[in-house]
Amino acid sequence: MDGNFILITVLVATMLGMAIIAFAGPSPEKARKRRVAMIRGRHSDSAEALLEARMRKAISNRSTGAEAKMLVSLIPNPENLTKRIRMTGKKWTLSQYMTASAGIFLVLSAFLMVRGFPFLMAVMVGMAAALFLPHWWVSRLIKQRINRFNAKFPDALELLTRGLRSGLPIAETLGIVSSEIPGPVGEEFKLITERIKIGKTMEQALQETADRLGTPEFQFFVITLAIQRETGGNLAETLSNLATVLRQRAQMKLKIRAMSSESKASAYIIGCLPFLVFFMICYINFNYMSPFFTPDPAGIFGLSLMQVIGIGGMCWMAIGAFIMAQMVNFEI
Structure with a gap:
């Protein structure tokens, strides 16, 4: 066999x-x-x-x-x-x-x-x-x-604002958001309300969610609630302003993505094309590419000339991909 x-x-x-x-x-x-x-x-x-x-x-x-x-x-x-x-x-x-x-x-x-x-x-x-x-x-x-959480999070803040302006406490408005907003936002707020019900403070429940999500948008929300509970003030107005700021951040991100889409597409094509061609040739006719995988004891560190050229080319491509990624990466 x-x-x-x-x-x-x-x-x-x-x-x-x-x-x-x-x-x-x-x-x-x-x-x-x-x-x-x-x-x-x-x-x-x-x-x-x-x-x-x-x-x-x-x-x-x-x-x-x-x-x-x-x-x-x-x-x-x-x-x-x-x-x-x-x-x-x-x-x-x-x-x-x-x-x-x-x-x-x-x-x-x-x-x-x-x-x-x-x-x-x-x-x-x-x-x-x-x-x-x-x-x-x-x-x-x-x-x-x-991304789906950040897209719906300003809507959740608007709903929180309307609930607070109607006289509801913050804990009850969190429960309303968990049942009214679909997707990841509702799931995360439901987890927050469940943690509060089993005895955790609101700050602890919110911070656990912020640590798991790792998004600046939700961290802004946690900091806003913490500052308001310590200093007081109109929480509804603060959350409304925060929702406006988050919408503007989302619009700026979309504008940056649209402006850098051409550069990203060029980087993806230039970076992937050599590897795709290499593996396609190996798949079609491996014997043609077999010298690339054959070591040379008389070469540099036991590598053949083709292997040294290939490693050097990959290093230069990695440097170019890193530079292009930094050029289109903007912090908002």
């Missing part, structure tokens, strides 16, 4: 096993029994039953760490990765993230080896894709969610 076929079979079986481990949840019968026990303990008058219900809830909310331990243990800083995943608004876990990375690595490595690429190169390309693609996708989801 062909060795490549055996290798691909093992890689596919490993990927399917990890996917089953990561995405498999508890059985419906166990979930039903757990919910019944929690409801029974919550409505019991016994102090022991109440304590047991609280402990069960704390254990259920705690991450078990039993899901794909081997994959999760490879993460150098799981706290930061968990925070990034939460910023996407998705209910993903670290095990699912690492399973997706492992699946990309296995599929791409197997595909490249079938196409005749060297084993070491196929593994290195697969590892690079497994590290880069999930990180890029999470960053893209975070950016999209923050």
Whole structure:
């Protein structure tokens, strides 16, 4: 039997096993029994039953760490990765993230080896894709969610202003915003109201959301409320002015993006075209590009002349891409 076929079979079986481990949840019968026990303990008058219900809830909310331990243990800083995943608004876990990375690595490595690429190169390309693609996708989801939040946040401030002018307290207006504004704004304000209900102060609830979002717009809102609670004043008028400022910031960002779109498109095309052509030639005729991957013991540090030229070209392209990125990056 062909060795490549055996290798691909093992890689596919490993990927399917990890996917089953990561995405498999508890059985419906166990979930039903757990919910019944929690409801029974919550409505019991016994102090022991109440304590047991609280402990069960704390254990259920705690991450078990039993899901794909081997994959999760490879993460150098799981706290930061968990925070990034939460910023996407998705209910993903670290095990699912690492399973997706492992699946990309296995599929791409197997595909490249079938196409005749060297084993070491196929593994290195697969590892690079497994590290880069999930990180890029999470960053893209975070950016999209923050943009949708910033687009609706001035509307939330206007709604807060109208509620305060009608005589409602700030805590109740936060609840109205959570139910009336759709999307990430409503979700974040709902989390704020839930934290306030369980005993946290408003400043703590707002600061936790500000730390998770990491946007200057929401940080302005938190600072405005903190200053108003210390010094007093017309909060409705302050929030109305803040909404106007945030709308003007959004308009300025759109204007800058429109003015720099041509430069960004040129940078993307110039930066991606050499790599696309290189990989297309490797895919069509790898033997033609094989001298590029062949070391030369008599060369510089064991590298051939083609490899030295390629590394130098990538360094100059990286410098040019950095300069172009700084030219179109404006702080507002």
